[in-house]
Amino acid sequence: MLSVPLPFLAGLAFALTLHDGLKGVDVPGTRRYFHAFLLLYALQGIGVGLRFGYGVDGLSRLLPVTAALMPPLAFLAFRGLAGQRLNRPWLHLAPAAAVAVASTLYRNLVDPLLLVIFFGYGLAIWRMTLSSPGEAGGDVMAEASLPRMRPALRAARLTAGLMLFFAISDAALAVYTSYAGTQDVPFVVTIMNIAAFAAVAVYYFLPQTSRPRVSVQPRAMVPSVADEAVVARVKAALEDGALYRDEGLSLAKLARKAGLPAREVSAAINRATGLNVSQFVNNRRVAEACRLLVEQKSTVTQVMLDAGFSTKSNFNREFRRVMGKTPAQYRAENRAGEESRSRKSRA
Structure with missing residues (x-):
């Protein structure tokens, strides 16, 4: 009987969770990046599942390229929510182009390139979420409606965290396979996706388990003129x-x-x-x-x-x-x- 690959479930869970966190957030010029990112993430999960779960080796050259497209899409989307649009977003196609060239000419460069891409963009998104002077999103998600600032901020942090996780885990996997071979790759990929699935579950259910408290009016600092x-x-x-x-x-x-x-x-x-x-x-x-x-x-x-x-x-x-x-x-x-x-x- 045909089974549903775990990477697809993890990708679908993340896509649905991110969509839930960003519903009602509609900023001209950024929504298309979110849609493209979510679609690509879900398709990547299917591709990884078919590649390692069913041995569809024909996807081995395509998956690194599509993987390299996701971090720039997420970065452009969240940067747009912060009101920091780029004049030439097409320049962010360069990482995927570099991976495409490497996968054709020198495959040993693919894993290092993906490591740099995921880690670099993940770190950039994470740093973007830290500059929030007034909490509840501060000015980081300035273009999101006020009730959606905190969910959008948390969605950005979840995305950045998963990118950093996959960058580190993929690098570790590459080092491991260079010494021990590829026979255990499906098992290791399963563990990675279980960890990603758990992170998404914590993100989704933790806010629902907490109850808002009626707090005392906060004390303001002495304001300047x-x-x-x-x-x-x-x-x-x-x-x-x-x-x-x-x-x-x-x-x-x-x-x-x-x-x-x-x-x-x-x-x-x-x-x-x-x-x-x-x-x-x-x-x-x-x-x-x-x-x-x-x-x-x-x-x-x-x-x-x-x-x-x-x-x-x-x-x-x-x-x-x-x-x-x-x-x-x-x-x-x-x-x-x-x-x-x-x-x-x-x-």
Whole structure:
């Protein structure tokens, strides 16, 4: 009976997980890189499974070339989310071209080239995720909508981690086969894919096992005059056309509206308020939700949407963070207070 190769399962699991982490993240010019990367990763898993699981040797020259295409695609996609687009992205075809030449003329160079490509791009993506002054994505995923900044950041780190893992493990495998031969390669590839599968599983299930806590309002640093000026401009930008109600609002869009660099906005808000950009914007949305809950008879869901939130879980979590109670409790308490004041006024 035909069995499903493990590399295909690992590739499919990673592709689906990365897609889940990046859903709702739609930046012009980068989405095509993500789609190409995800498709290529899944096809690579099939190819590796057919090559080592079923002995399809005809793929031996193609797989290194397609493997060399994946790191540049991932790098271009995440760089686009950070608002750092390249004018000549086609230059990143050079690694795959070099591997194609090596696989034809001098195959001993293929493994070292792949090691350099995966390790170099993996390190570049990882370093990209570290420059985040205000957490929750900081300015790293500036083009992603605010609720998607953290998932996009984690997706970038997962991608970088797997690239570094495969670079090191492939290098170790190449050294091993040069001394012990290739008879154990299928077993070693299976172990590598089990490790990758486990990493993806941890990434996917760990956030679901943690529960958000209602935290005390963070203490802000002593803000400078410059920070206060930046925060004032950001507040004005949020009010202009009720920008805070835009559920697709991103740090980059907010910074462009305020006429400031995204990194400066993120850092100034963090220093002046102790909040990250997402929390800062959600504070304004919660204030609007409070007004609507008291002044209108709309459902809580409609209030949520009118205030700029897109999911109930995020709305309830942020409302409890700011107000210390649920939206329904807030509405009930305020209506009870209004009725009490009304009875007193009539008496």
